[in-house]
Amino acid sequence: MNPEPNIPPAIDVKGLTKRFGRFTAVDNISFRVAPGEIFGFLGPNGAGKSTTIRMLCGLLSPSAGAARVGGLDINREPEQVRARLGYMSQKFSLYRDLTVEENIAFFGGIYGLAGGRLRDREAAVIAMAGLAGLEGHLTGTLSGALQQRLALGCALLHEPPILFLDEPTSGVDPISRRMFWDLIQGMAAQGTTVLVTTHFLDEAEFCGRIGVIAGGRLIALDTPAALKRNAIDEDVFELALPNPAGARERLRDVDGILASAYFGQKLHVFCRRGAFTGDTLRQAAARAGLAPDAAAAIPIRLEDVFIRLVERRP
Numbered sequence: 001m002n003p004e005p006n007i008p009p010a011i012d013v014k015g016l017t018k019r020f021g022r023f024t025a026v027d028n029i030s031f032r033v034a035p036g037e038i039f040g041f042l043g044p045n046g047a048g049k050s051t052t053i054r055m056l057c058g059l060l061s062p063s064a065g066a067a068r069v070g071g072l073d074i075n076r077e078p079e080q081v082r083a084r085l086g087y088m089s090q091k092f093s094l095y096r097d098l099t100v101e102e103n104i105a106f107f108g109g110i111y112g113l114a115g116g117r118l119r120d121r122e123a124a125v126i127a128m129a130g131l132a133g134l135e136g137h138l139t140g141t142l143s144g145a146l147q148q149r150l151a152l153g154c155a156l157l158h159e160p161p162i163l164f165l166d167e168p169t170s171g172v173d174p175i176s177r178r179m180f181w182d183l184i185q186g187m188a189a190q191g192t193t194v195l196v197t198t199h200f201l202d203e204a205e206f207c208g209r210i211g212v213i214a215g216g217r218l219i220a221l222d223t224p225a226a227l228k229r230n231a232i233d234e235d236v237f238e239l240a241l242p243n244p245a246g247a248r249e250r251l252r253d254v255d256g257i258l259a260s261a262y263f264g265q266k267l268h269v270f271c272r273r274g275a276f277t278g279d280t281l282r283q284a285a286a287r288a289g290l291a292p293d294a295a296a297a298i299p300i301r302l303e304d305v306f307i308r309l310v311e312r313r314p
């Protein structure tokens with residue numbers, strides 16, 4: 001799985017498991033992330049993404065399994081692991097009633113920065129995050145996008161080689177999301193390893209590889225292109241319907257149709273390989289009581305893959 005097998009992985013996870021009482025939140029997950037790679041964790045709410053990240057950051061001890069982060073064992077050396085990584089938690093862990101500068105100084109203290117080094121890093125983070133002129137502003141009064149970039153800056157104060165980002169772009173507008181990804185890609189290009197969780201399928205395309213996680217299990221792992229090519233062995237059609245209400249139910253029992261999902265005004269229909277052409281699918285839909293304007297085979301999108309993988313899981 002490691003794209004460059006001769007270089008030791010930045011993150012190496014084997015059989016990682018977390019149980020809360022009788023509930024298994026993370027179930028025997030294994031994967032490797034190469035240095036400088038952007039690895040995306042994609043999964044629905046409650047899939048186990050945050051729990052995995054918290055174990056890899058040495059904040060939560062695993063029930064079973066092992067992982068090395070930056071070469072260090074998370075079970076044996078959780079404190080040293082924490083010093084080597086940056087962690088941006090799902091709820092930005094900034095203090096809203098401290099100023100920008102005070103938050104930076106606080107997190108700098110946690111990472112053991114002081115004096116000239118702290119001042120240098122503070123200036124670098126202010127510049128990176130586009131916060132010049134806002135140093136004295138209360139953090140809670142900043143926009144979501146600025147708080148996000150400050151949280152990223154605080155996670156990067158000690159220049160960690162490995163960065164964990166847990167849904168970093170939730171609640172951030174699209175333009176700011178794009179700027180954020182430019183920053184992340186710039187850092188990865190300079191060798192920082194990034195493990196990021198996201199709900200946004202368009203963001204998954206920015207990742208070198210994606211692990212799809214559902215119900216605590218890793219159900220697919222590959223590059224976005226390979227996931228589209230290989231993960232779902234089905235034909236996908238787009239059906240244009242004048243009145244889409246109830247269409248999914250009507251198609252449910254049609255032989256050869258495996259599933260369907262709404263995409264805006266269109267219905268994506270997942271079919272057994274070779275079962276239909278656009279024309280025969282349109283006819284089958286008509287027999288099921290629908291009056292489609294058109295049906296056409298379409299290239300599968302990452303969102304289609306994700307929906308089908310999560311739906312089909314055992």
Ligand SMILES: Nc1ncnc2c1ncn2[C@@H]1O[C@H](COP(=O)(O)OP(=O)(O)O)[C@@H](O)[C@H]1O
Nearest residue numbers: 020023025043044045046047048049050051052
């Ligand atoms: N401390 C905890 N105690 C009990 N259950 C937990 C705890 N933390 C998380 N969970 C449960 O574990 C599952 C995975 O949670 P989480 O890792 O936060 O998912 P995700 O980040 O993918 O949304 C959820 O069902 C959640 O309710």
Ligand SMILES: [Mg+2]
Nearest residue numbers: 049050051090
């Ligand atoms: Mg989460």
